[in-house]
Amino acid sequence: MAKSSADDEELRRACEAAIEGTKQKIALSIRVAKSHGIWGKSGKLGRHMAKPRVLALSTKSKGQRTKAFLRVLKYSTGGVLEPAKLYKVKHLSKVEVIANDPSGCSFTLGFDNLRSQSVTPPQWTMRNIDDRNRLLFCILNICKDVLVRLPKVVGIDVVEMALWAKENTPTIPKQTNLQDGVPVAATVTESDLKVIVERELVSQAEEEDMEALLGNYLMGIGEAEAFSESLKRELLALEAANVHAILESEPLIEEVLLGLEAATNCVDDMDEWLGIFNLKLRHMREDIESIETRNNKLEMQSVNNVSLIEELDKLLERLRVPSEHATSLTAGSFDEAHMLQNIEACEWLTGALRGLQVPNLDPSYANMRAVKEKCTELEKLKTMFVRRASEFLRNYFASLVDFMISDKSYFSQRGQLKRPDHADLRYKCRTYARLLQHLKSLDKNCLGPLRKAYCSSLSLLLRREAREFANELRASTKASRNPTVWLEASAGSSQSSHNADTSSVSEAYAKMLTIFIPLLVDESSFFAHFMCFEVPALVPPGSVANGNKDGNANDEDDDDDLGIMDIDENDGKAGKNSADLAALNESLQDLLDGIQEDFYAVVDWAYKIDPLRCISMHGITERYLSGQKADAAGFVRLLLGDLESKISMQFSRFVDEACHQIERNERNVRQMGVLSYIPRFATLATCMEQYIPGQSRDLVDHAYTKFVSIMFVTLERIAQTDPKYADVFLLENYAAFQNSLYDLANVVPTLAKYYHQASEAYEQACTRHISMIIFYQFEKLFQFARKIEDLMYTITPEEIPFQLGLSKMDLRKMLKSSLSGVDKSISAMYKRLQKNLTSEELLPSLWDKCKKEFLDKYENFAQLVAKIYPNESIPSVSEMRELLASM
Template identity: 90%
Template sequence: MAKSSADDDELRRACEAAIEGTKQKIVMSIRVAKSRGIWGKSGKLGRQMAKPRVLALSTKSKGQRIKAFLRVMKYSTGGVLEPAKLYKLKHLSKVEVIANDPSGCTFTLGFDNLRSQSVTPPQWTMRNIDDRNRLLLCILNICKDVLGRLPKVVGIDVVEMALWAKENTPSVTTQRNLTDGPVVATVTESDLKVTVEKELVSQAEEEDMEALLGTYVMGIGEAEAFSERLKRELLALEAANVHAILESEPLIDEVLHGLESATNCVDDMDEWLGIFNVKLRHMREDIESIETRNNNLEMQSVNNKALIEELDKLLERLHVPPEYAACLKGDSFDEARMLQNIEACEWLTGALRGLEVPNLDSTYANMRAVREKRAELEKLKSTFVRTASVFLSNYFASLVDFMISDKSYFSQRGQLKRPDHADLRYKCRTYARLLQHLKSLDKNCLGSLRKAYCGSLNLLLRREAREFANELRASTKASRNPTVWLEASTGSGQNVNAADTSTVSEAYAKMLTIFIPLLVDESSFFAHFMCFEVPALVPPGGLVNGNKTGYNDDDANDDDLGIMDIDDNDSKTGKNSAELAALNESLQDLLDGIQDDFYAVVDWAYKIDPLRCISMHGITERYLSGQKADAAGFVRLLLGDLESRISMQFSRFVDEACHQIERNERNVRQMGVLSYIPRFATLATRMEQYIQGQSRDLVDQAYTKFVSIMFVTLEKIAQTDPKYADIFLLENYAAFQNSLYDLANVVPTLAKFYHQASEAYEQACTRHISVIIYTQFERLFQFARRIEDLMYTITPEEIPFQLGLSKMDLRKMLKSTLSGVDKSISAMYKKLQKNLTSEELLPSLWDKCKKEFLDKYESFVQLVAKIYHPSENIPSVAEMKELLGNL
């Protein structure tokens, strides 16, 4: 029997190569023919032609689960397998063998997730029944082992498949799901046979059926005799039973007499017991009546005592101390009165909690006195919360207005002022504990207070940032550098961007150093001050990027408000997503608008020196990597926006420089080294000086864009004059290598382009040298090429007898070509020197030219010695080498 394609290792490897990267493993791969309804139907032959395909069963492990797939692969134009379609075996609902196919090798696979069920599914035709059974058996086993179910099978007998599995035992590959994960193992078809038989009839059921069938066959010929024998035995047993009953009659009479006597004794005893039971019941009722009266009296006494105690406790709970009531109704929130207000809040919180059902018996909750007292306490609470909220809103606004009105607090002309919020926070901490109690009394009141605080402080922060940024730019001395870096009109030797612009990036770094930790501190203080249930942003006195988060050494613990949690139920150490969302929304109100001043510094720095974007990008990345706390969302967004803006500005500079390179293409005639090549080396040197932190990617992307445009423009310019294209290319690629030699040794990206330029240089040299050699020695090497072409078709001995290749033709050619070989070599050197603007390249080019010529001439000498005769009078390679050396 021919070898099945399922055992073709080459086919399996081709399938694995086609799905490389999908993390799937091939279980089986087999060749099939794809058609659509060709059996028993008429139609156009072209559309019903069978197409070669490969069906591959694959599996993929995902955790403890295994996914199974059916892949359809087709052959590309070059005969390489490539994926065509992918089906998930979990959607396989039906396997149907086409009845119209007399060979039984054609079947269809039905999937329940196909978009259009009206389209006729493809029919798959196997080479023989064995291949068909092997594929379908593998599909059914995977469905059972991996998916735990079997699809509907139509048109094929599973018993036939079981018999086939017994007879065929070639090695196949299947996949078992073990406890340690999916493992691909090799088993035989005998193992698969067990699986199929398990699906049909178990071993025990098969044995029972065989025993039953054996009994049935044995008795079919003796049915009448067996029935007669049973009848005779039944009659004999009945006769024996009747005789035994008749013999035991005296014994039965004696037993009945004894039972009658026992019944009379039992009736007498039952009558006596009934009399005693009535007397005992009367006695028990009398005793229970006496005990009930005594218990009721005792219970009433205990209940009365407990009721008096409970009422005393309840009255104590319902009592409102007059001093607390006065504080809660008043509107004085001076610092001197805060202690009394805090005590009143604590009492009110405890009182309200004491009247709630968990702390108060549910039977008291609906009492009129309790309901009235609860309503009174709720009224006190709402009055106090409203009064305190109005006071705090006005207090926050007054604090900020006082600071804004003092101009000396902000940066002034000639003086940068570091923001100092120590006094502001000190005054706010006076009311921190009050805010804790307001939250415990009414959580909804914090929303308006948070908005009021954010609105007031936002004005202060934006004013501080604006004044600081303005003075920072005004006090920074830096000469503006031109953005024309790669302009062709600028001389390549001119030293552009000689001015030092480091003060620009230092100014940007100073802006971040001052304000980023300030914003983090303000976010942390706001989160704790306004009672958000989130973890701390940074530990007290912690470090951010190596800088202390506090702005005054004596105020390093600004985040610690000195407050203990009032309610243990309110203290949550876990992350609360709802609280974090509310906090970030409030921080947006607190800090929104301050980013404009950071953007202004970035834009200002870009105008002075676009390359400073590299330094600013690295500075921003270092700060961004230090902001990991969830509650500092706005600061991370601000740094991310700054990083994006810096990248955008730098990309704008790169695009402008690339446009300057492309403008070189419009020049009519270009000779020698283009101006942007040495200028790019100057630019790259400057960019490497500005790299800080992780800005390597930003610069490497710029290098890639620059050099790609440079090389493309260089090739386009070279095509304008094909006669001098190779000279132009080799001079420019050599200049690119010379100018970037030092940088390419330390910068991997430039090293890649250095090697690319080196390859292009070598190719241009080879082409140019070949043209020069063939110009001077055309007849010599054409003669050799004709000989080489004929050697593919005829023997070397026959070549001297070909037209134009005789010994006489050889000698004529040698005489005309090599008679003045020294003059030809000299002409070759002069032609190489002609049109070469970079004289320093001439020695290396001449060396390459001599080596190439000698290699070609040596091949010619060997060819002549092989075809004609070694004694043929031609100059040796050594003589030619000496002639070249004398020039």
């Protein structure tokens, strides 16, 4: 017989290694085959294929209790055993040997704690009947010892199991197995496989009874079938005895049935009574619900009545017009003492009108007759109050201005410049600022006539102040008048009048701007906020417009805009309404239009005294213009822009007149020497530079461009009238231009550009004039050289001496006529250069240029002679240089 795997020590150690750490001991380990197929039926190959597994019975002691487990172990990829499933033996309920298996080696184990009992349990197949009996016998012994109960055994004869256990009780020596080709001796200890009678399924006494019984039956029966038939007959006899016992207990059963019938009658009576009580309770519940419904309706009606009374009281409170507010709105005075009551009445009226509008009033109230009548009444109150307030304010503005105009002490007088002071005017107007805010909220259209009335009244005051101030400013300013014939040739050499100090003129203009520009800006700002335009503030309270050079301008009331910005909480949205900005600029046009005439008068007066003061006034105006950036001061920017244009136009007229004076020099028949307007332009430019304030150069640079362009064009035209002396005339005048403007050209980029232009023209004129003098004196010499140069382009140098007029004999004749008495020729050249020059200071530089030019030409001639006529001798260049140096 083959050795059983239950005796394999290696298998036992592998199982112990697999469950290491669980504190369990292996009682039995045996190899089995696992399958899910059913004997005699076909199935899927993969599902029913047998898989090798190892079943191991293990125990674990915990105190006096012992737990038993059935472990299923499988082989991993590397052939190592690893745990697959774990069953608790206490849940084992059934052991069934498969009847379809002819060998009897297959069985199933049923557990009562499996989640799905519908799934077919796995089938375990042993190698032989001994292995099967050994495993099942070990399972049953453990159940008996540990659980004191046995699972149900199906398909196995208990007597057969007992006989097998008795035969296999002794220790079974194990056959030596070959492991890896090496014989291994293995023995099974008695404790492993010994079946003790006390631990067997059948006790010793039972076993003796069974043996006696089997002995009796075996005496007369030789086959198991006969024995089974006798057992069946005994079973039928026992069942018949049980039926007889039951029939004997019939009186007891009848007594029990009578008791059950009496109990049934009592239950029926109870059910009838419960039905009656249920019907009465249902009627009572319906009555209670009806009472609660009526009670709830009455309670809801009471609550609604209370809420309705409260809502009507609130509505009546809204519709009530307080008598004190009605009096103020219809017939109240607008004196300063009564303004608080008027403001409170306006606030109440605004709130009342807003409260009767649909968003603030429930829409269901809007169609009520009382609400409509009250809205009509409030509209009448609003119309009446707005009309009365508007009429009062129009008269009030006119009376304020008339009072100030009638008092001459408000304006500048003879010998006294009076700075306009509107602090008292603004203080009185601010009294009604909040009233204007409320008028705007009540009727926005009423502000148009009020703004026009304010502008027309205040415009008279501003124009009167500007006119009186400008007249007195001109009268008190002392300055000598400068002539405007700066560049006229007939003006002579006297320039004493140009040195007269006229700075007081530009100072007077600056003072006019210093006083009135901040005033106009403040008036624009005050008007914008006082008349409720939604525009940003022009300047912060207390600040003065940029460009203000007069420290006294800070005496302006710093509180002009206080108290106005806080009237309306919506001022944070100022500046977003472009329509308001357009309306403001239109109103400012009405307010300030006409005042520019007095500024123009000051500009005209300053121009007549000294046209060059336009430069200073232009710079002052530019500085003020750059400081005006607020949209609400649009008219002030327009005024400054018009002044800038006026000043530019006046200065352009001066420049045009001066250019006309320059062009008049062209009419003279004979011009010699330096023209008179060149040194005068240098004087004019020096004065203009002194008048430029800061970095404002555009006006002056534009004038320089016109002046110099006309000067150079005129100079060229005059030079063309006498071509013989044109170069001498040009070089003298260009040199004078450079000498007179040398210092200014170093600091003025525009003049530097024309300085370099004059320098180039001077060099060109010098070159032409010197070449003319040299050729006049040495014409034959340099014409001979020019012929040689012309022929060198077409023939070789060796052929040139054989050309007509260029032979060696011709060369000697030319040298004799040109270079004999060369010192006298050079002296004649110097005298000719000196003869036509009127500016003696230019002679040394021109003579040096002349000698250098002559030496360059002669050196070129000497090189040609050495190349064409190598055997001919002429005076060397060094000799000629020494001769020129000695002259």
